[in-house]
Amino acid sequence: MVKIDKELKRAIIDMPEKEKDKLLLRLVAKDLHLLNQLSFKLLAGEGATQERKDEVKNYIYRRSAYYPAHYYSPGYLMMEMRDCSGMINEYRSITKDKIGEIELQLDMLTSFLQPNMEKLLKAPSHKKVKFLPYVVKRAGKIIGMLEKLHEDYYLEFAKELKLLGELIERLDPEFKIARANQVDLQLLYK
Numbered sequence: 782m783v784k785i786d787k788e789l790k791r792a793i794i795d796m797p798e799k800e801k802d803k804l805l806l807r808l809v810a811k812d813l814h815l816l817n818q819l820s821f822k823l824l825a826g827e828g829a830t831q832e833r834k835d836e837v838k839n840y841i842y843r844r845s846a847y848y849p850a851h852y853y854s855p856g857y858l859m860m861e862m863r864d865c866s867g868m869i870n871e872y873r874s875i876t877k878d879k880i881g882e883i884e885l886q887l888d889m890l891t892s893f894l895q896p897n898m899e900k901l902l903k904a905p906s907h908k909k910v911k912f913l914p915y916v917v918k919r920a921g922k923i924i925g926m927l928e929k930l931h932e933d934y935y936l937e938f939a940k941e942l943k944l945l946g947e948l949i950e951r952l953d954p955e956f957k958i959a960r961a962n963q964v965d966l967q968l969l970y971k
Contacts, residue, residue: 834881837872838888841865845892852900855912858893862915865889879926880934886923887941890916894948901952913958920945921964928968942969 785793793801844861852858866889873882894901894916901909923942927934935942946969953959959966 830876830878830881833872833876834878834885837865837868837885840868841885841889841892845889845896848893849896849900852897855901855904855909858897858901859912859915862889862893862919865893866919879930883923883926883934883938884941886919886926887938887945890919890923890945891941891948894952895944898948898951909952913953914962916949917953917959917962917964917966920949920966920969921959921962924965924968946970 796804844865848858848861866886869882869885869889872878872885901912923945927938927942946966949959949966949969950956956966
């Protein structure tokens with residue numbers, strides 16, 4: 782991000798409205814993320830955040846439902862999870878909904894892990910080398926986000942957090958991957 786000095790800010794503020802509008806439209810057109818963010822803020826009505834969250838949730842559920850029958854390897858599962866994670870990140874950057882992001886991250890992890898658990902447990906360890914750290918780091922990200930919020934949110938997500946902790950514990954019973962990545966998964970059981 783470029784820092785704008787005070788003189789330039791003042792000059793922009795003092796510009797005639799028509800010039801500012803033209804300039805703003807040209808700048809927004811060059812940045813898709815900013816365009817999406819402005820579109821959401823200015824055009825979306827009440828309930829738009831929930832609608833967008835539901836769209837992302839449905840996408841996650843569709844992708845995760847595909848895998849139990851079409852499972853190939855932890856690597857392919859991780860690719861799908863990364864795709865869903867990208868949608869969650871886009872959701873967060875556009876809506877600024879921190880709680881929704883936590884909910885979606887938890888849904889993503891549990892909906893991919895739970896139905897594929899037996900296959901993941903049977904997978905050779907060399908195929909899980911990148912998968913397990915990815916899952917643990919995602920869980921660590923959720924913990925980090927929750928720690929920044931009021932402690933009551935732990936209660937709101939307690940059931941999902943415990944389930945996630947149990948799923949990860951099945952994959953990494955001694956929490957070796959968690960320790961190696963400096964993630965305290967005990968906070969999932971808080």
